[in-house]
Every structure is written in C-alpha cells, then in structure tokens.
Amino acid sequence: MATPSGSHSESPPVIPGTAAVAACAAMAVSYVAVLYAPTLLLRLPPATSLRAFFHRRFVCAAFSSAASVLATAALLRVSSLSDSSKALAVFGIRSDHLLEAVVIPLVLTSLVYVGSFVSRLWVMSSSCGRDDGEVGIGCTKKLARWMQTSLQDVMVWRNYVVAPFKEELVFRACMIPLLLCGGFKMHNIIFLSPIFFSLAHLNHLFELHQQGCNFMRSLLILGYTVIFGWYAAFLFIRTGNLVSPIVAHIFCNMMGLPAFSSPRTRGVTSVAFMAGSVFFFYFLFPATSPKLYNARLDGCSCWHGYCRWS
Numbered sequence: 559m560a561t562p563s564g565s566h567s568e569s570p571p572v573i574p575g576t577a578a579v580a581a582c583a584a585m586a587v588s589y590v591a592v593l594y595a596p597t598l599l600l601r602l603p604p605a606t607s608l609r610a611f612f613h614r615r616f617v618c619a620a621f622s623s624a625a626s627v628l629a630t631a632a633l634l635r636v637s638s639l640s641d642s643s644k645a646l647a648v649f650g651i652r653s654d655h656l657l658e659a660v661v662i663p664l665v666l667t668s669l670v671y672v673g674s675f676v677s678r679l680w681v682m683s684s685s686c687g688r689d690d691g692e693v694g695i696g697c698t699k700k701l702a703r704w705m706q707t708s709l710q711d712v713m714v715w716r717n718y719v720v721a722p723f724k725e726e727l728v729f730r731a732c733m734i735p736l737l738l739c740g741g742f743k744m745h746n747i748i749f750l751s752p753i754f755f756s757l758a759h760l761n762h763l764f765e766l767h768q769q770g771c772n773f774m775r776s777l778l779i780l781g782y783t784v785i786f787g788w789y790a791a792f793l794f795i796r797t798g799n800l801v802s803p804i805v806a807h808i809f810c811n812m813m814g815l816p817a818f819s820s821p822r823t824r825g826v827t828s829v830a831f832m833a834g835s836v837f838f839f840y841f842l843f844p845a846t847s848p849k850l851y852n853a854r855l856d857g858c859s860c861w862h863g864y865c866r867w868s
Contacts, residue, residue, distance in 0.1 A: 573633055578740025581633060582733045585626045586754040589728055592622040609712045616720050623724045630732040634739055649731040650800035655851045659799035666845045667789075667806045669838040673831025674817040681822065722807035729755045729787070730794040730803050744795050752787025756780060778815070786810060796846035 596602045596614050605611035627649065631637065636645045646652070652659075668675075708714040733754060737747045790803035820827040 572635070572739035573736070575737075575740040575742060577633070578736040578742070581629060581736055582751070582754050585629070585728055585732060586758045588625065589619075589622050589758045592618045612712045612716055616716075619720060619724045623727050626728045626732045630736055634735060647798075648735055649727070650794060650798055651731070652799050654853070655799065656801060658850050659797055659801040660805050662845050662850065663793055663797070663802040664805050664809060666838065666841060667809050669834040669841070670816050671813050672834030673819075673827045674813055676830040677817045677820040677823055677827045680820070680826070717811045718808050722804050722811060725755070725758075726790065726794075726800060726804045726807055729758070730790055731800050734791060734794055738795075748788055748791045748795065751791045752784050755787040755790075756784045782815060793846060796848055797851040798848065799851055802851075 593615050595618055597604060602614075605614055630649070631645070634648060636648050639645045639648075643652075729751065733751050734747055737751060738744070742750065786807075790806060793802045793806060794800065816831060817827050818831050819825075
C-alpha cells in the first residue's frame with residue numbers, strides 16, 4: 559500500500575509494548591468470558607435448543623469483537639487519520655489487491671490438503687457409481703442437497719462464517735497492529751500472537767473433553783490451532799489484508815485436519831500429503847511477498863505504514 563503523504567523517518571512505537579501485550583491478553587480473556595455472560599451475568603435461563611444456544615453466542619461474539627475494535631482504535635488513535643480508508647487499513651480492511659489476497663493464500667493453503675483431496679476423491683469415485691438406495695441421485699445432486707441443508711445448519715454458520723470472521727478480526731486485525739506498533743518484531747509477533755489465540759480456545763478443549771472426545775485428540779486439535787495461528791499471523795503480516803487469513807481460516811475449517819495417510823488409498827494419500835507439504839514450504843515466502851499485495855513498500859516497522867501516519 560502506498561505510504562500516505564507527509565510520512566517521515568523512523569518513528570518510535572506508538573504505544574508501550576507492555577500495554578500492547580496487556581490489551582491483547584484482555585481481548586483474549588473477554589473473547590471467551592463474554593460467551594458465558596447470558597447465563598452467568600445476565601441470569602438468563604439456559605437455551606432450549608442448539609440453535610438458540612449458538613444465536614446467543616453469535617450476539618456475544620459480536621459485542622466482544624466490536625469492543626476489541628474500539629479498544630484498538632482508541633489505543634492507536636485511529637480517529638486522527640485523515641480518511642476512513644486509512645483507518646480501516648490499520649485493521650487490514652482494504653479493497654485494493656483483493657483478488658490476490660483471496661486467490662493466492664487459498665491456493666497456497668490447499669497444498670497442505672493435497673492428501674485430503676486424494677483421499678476424498680478416492681472415496682467419491684468408489685461411492686458415486688454405486689446404488690446406495692437413492693436411485694438416480696448423482697454426485698452433483700447430492701452436493702446440491704448438502705448445500706441446501708448446510709444453509710439451515712447453525713454449526714455451518716458457526717464454523718464457516720462467524721468464527722473465521724470474528725476470530726481473525728480480533729486475533730489478527732486488532733492484536734497484530736497493537737503488537738507491531740508496540741515495537742515487537744514481526745517474527746516475534748508471528749509466534750507470540752497465537753498464544754492468545756490458543757488461550758481463547760482452551761474452553762473448546764474443555765468442551766470436547768466433556769463430550770467424551772479422546773484427550774490426546776483434543777490436544778492434537780489444540781496444537782493444530784496453534785500452528786494455524788502462526789500461519790494466519792504470517793499471512794496477515796505479509797499481505798496486510800484481513801481477507802487472506804479469513805479465506806485460509808474458512809478453508810481449513812471446511813477441510814479439518816490434513817490427511818496424512820489412508821488405508822484405502824494404499825499409500826497414495828501419504829505421498830500426496832508429503833508432495834503438497836514440500837510445495838507449500840517452497841512457495842510460502844514467494845506467494846506471500848508483500849510486493850504482490852501492496853502498490854509500494856516503505857521502511858516502517860508496520861507493514862501498513864501506521865507508525866508513519868502521525
């Protein structure tokens with residue numbers, strides 16, 4: 559993104575580093591705590607259905623996300639910026655280079671799931687041609703039926719719409735600018751910010767355990783959350799666009815854990831996974847080069863140049 563006019567040489571961090579970390583920790587705690595506000599604080603009766611339960615959580619998450627955005631805007635004095643596009647750019651909300659921000663990270667992320675694609679295509683090829691009691695219904699009709707059912711499923715909205723947007727807004731768009739403008743190095747932020755992300759997911763670990771999920775599998779899911787947090791922070795910092803980690807988040811939620819192997823495919827899935835992983839790491843830096851997502855770069859410690867706007 560082009561540097562705003564009137565930029566000057568290296569500026570000190572906008573806020574103290576301790577204040578940035580404290581603000582991020584407060585956002586992570588409030589992100590989880592507000593989900594339990596209806597029953598613990600407002601003393602509302604328990605939800606009568608799964609849909610009502612998640613509708614409450616959606617509203618709570620909206621309040622928490624809005625509070626995080628307002629707090630970040632206040633700490634970084636976003637209101638002092640000359641126009642709304644610059645203010646939104648602080649949070650990575652940009653209209654320029656939108657196609658690149660969607661397509662390139664999506665293709666890059668899909669490389670990790672080459673094994674999953676092979677495994678699923680293998681199953682589809684062996685099942686679509688069989689008569690499973692639904693004569694005349696092909697794979698295309700089954701897909702259309704699945705999409706229609708999914709639109710009415712509250713879990714689909716939670717996993718593929720609400721969670722990706724609100725989590726990336728809070729844990730990337732709010733926290734990373736705070737840490738950047740607090741003087742932290744980019745590589746430190748990539749490994750630091752997912753700590754807050756995984757702390758906010760500890761309640762999911764407890765809920766999975768209550769539902770009878772194997773403890774080791776729960777830990778595996780939590781570890782995957784940390785790794786994804788590293789990747790999402792990397793995408794946000796490198797591209798400067800909030801759309802990139804959102805797209806990756808939606809895609810990863812749809813795919814689940816990558817398939818490392820499958821007994822049905824006789825080792826083909828494992829080979830595909832390893833090949834995809836090699837290509838992923840090979841293209842990781844070239845595909846996320848800031849030059850692909852910005853018209854011009856400067857030497858500021860913030861990728862969006864916020865430290866030079868004051």
